[in-house]
Amino acid sequence: MTTPNEILNKAAELRGTLSTGFRDEIVKSLYSESEAITNRAVHAKGEKTYDLDQRIDRIVTSPIFGLPLMLVILAVVIWITVIGANVPSNMLASGLFWIEEQAATLFTNLGAPWWLTGFIWHGVYRGLAWVIAVMLPPMAIFFPLFTFLEDLGYLPRVAFNMDFLFKKAGAHGKQSLTMAMGFGCNAAGIVATRIIDSPRERLIAILTNNFVPCNGRFPTLIMLGTVFVAASFSPVYASIAAAGSVVAVVVLGVFFTLIVSWALSKTVLKGEASAFTLELPPYRSPNFLQILYTSLIDRTFFVLWRAILTAAPAGAIIWIMANINIAGTSIAQHTANFLDPLGFLMGLDGVILLAYLIAIPANEIVVPTMLMVYMGTGMMIELESMEALRTLLVEQNGWTMLTAVNLMLFALLHNPCATAIITIYKETNSRKWATVGALMPLGIGVVVTIATASIARLVGWV
């Protein structure tokens, strides 16, 4: 009778006699065994060729078409997302806000005190409703499109094309994919870094994902581009200028991603480039049910749920700050006044900083919070017309071109939203890296905006 211990001892004894390459031998024999089984069981008619794949590959990786094709596809995906989300977003918003109104009326009629109604419905519920209305439609459009490209087999080719840039930055080519995912949602982009199998490069991808502006930041960028940048050009070029400014911000984000990746890989995350192995699967027609499932369940609702968890308390805080007065002024206004000097230094103002501070659960509610404080209303609001927005910001609150440009910069370079910070923590399982991931972009944002503001003031543009 052999006991388990005897077997273990025998194994330990035999281990010493093994040659160094025995692992290679094990894998080799596994492969030759399965090859033998395959040859016996599977019969191929003629030799399998990959003509079509090769022809497609030659186009998508060609020096002339490769990169432009990639940029066009990315631009189209983002364009469809931004345009397509408008209508469902508005419908969702009016539906959810109608419920808010009805419920608030009901509460008032039942004799509930104003602060209870306000806190629950205009605070917590409104925060939730807003986040759902602005986050759900873009994600429900972006993620299926992205998953479609993934299923098609196109995305690994993008990593193949872009790797030369990331190699120079000490990062992994697959980071280009997690960045592209970041356009949909940074939290999803951070989760997507799981495809990078070496820990060092994965951490770089996690920490720099926030430099890609997500869906939640695009509307802010587009609004600023339209109201401010486009306004200083003649009407003919206005829309081109607006689009150009948004593209410039995106390019700047990519630039920062690469520079920061490089800096990280040269300092705290020093190490050798790990095994870059990238499988380029054959092209195939995607399975649409599968796409819908992966993109909606695994990605959209996963992210939305985390956002909802943080949106509710933030809605409460925003309402409290706007509705509790000390010496006749709301807490929000007090805080904004307190932040004003720093805001001025950064070419922004206290209200903008406050909005970024309390609207941390989602970038989507930054502008509504800002408008709430500017207009002194008790809840987050939105303005319908661009003209009214312009009047409010420029004439009543002294915004200049510098404010707009620096806000565009700050929208790109600031701490990730709470959902993304939580995701960094969950993915790295480290408070330290979550803190670094939150504070590093913020620090860069503060430095960059102070620099541009100082230069603009010194040169006399403002």
Next chain:
Amino acid sequence: MNPILLISLLVVVLLGAFFIPKQIKERRENQRREEVEDALKHLLDREQQGRHASPESLAGALGFATTKVLKILARMEMQGLIEHRGVELHLTAEGERWAIHVVRAHRLLERYLADEARLPLEKIHAEAHRREHGMTPAQVDAMDAALGYPAHDPHGDPIPNKDGIIAEVEGIPLTSWKKDQLARIVHLEDEPEIAFAQILAEGLRLGQTVRILESSPERYLLSDGEAEYRLAPAVAANVHVAALPESMLALADAIPLDELAHAEKAEIVALDEACQGFTRRRFLDLGLTPGAVIFPELKNSFRDPRGYRVRGTLIALRREQANQIWVKPITAGAH
């Protein structure tokens, strides 16, 4: 004085009284443990070389004043780790057991840092040195198992096994090797650091096959068939070489995968010795095993990475990776 202020001050002072001495004590104990362990390693090293350690040699190795070394030695003697035989210092059985434990922890950590964390080779010694202290034998055993019981550290030093048995150091110094005879680098001495840095800077690495082209009191000139390497004799003595094993002879006419022309078919001969741990596992998982047929199929406009077709799948590798796979081109007539 405000009573609240007074109470909080009192609390702070009390907390300090509780925790700070404990922390100072812990830190001092850790420091002492490190000193003892470093001394043990030095003594073991000397014994293995058949030389005797003295307080002076220890002072030199640890960079401490002789008075401090004497204090450390007194502590070690009290703990029963060393004994004096005249002026000679010797490890007791207990001391040797502990010393081997530290060496084992150090070399396993180096293996981990090089293969899994992929730290540059010139950095691993210092990092392993920082982490080797305070590991329990159970932790070291677990690390050994997780790394797959490696036999050598990344410099080629043998790693002691669980029972504390250390294999013989393979190879002889390059300075004792015959001219023009093929040799395989089996060990790179990592101390002193300056010499090791020079070896790495020249581009020599473990497992490489070299030949001495020229040896003079001024320099050694080596070749691996492609590049030439120059070393000062003092540095060359830190490179240990051995005869080529049978399996290496197959590599004789192999080329790195990277040098294969587009669409040129080849058979994988071996994965490079320098490629270990994570990278090697990844290669094997993907089916890049000896005997597999491979050819470059997809060019990249930026030269890097390149797509290779192997076992019916297309896999992209960077140049650095492809350089670690040795292949033999298949001539059209043979297959």
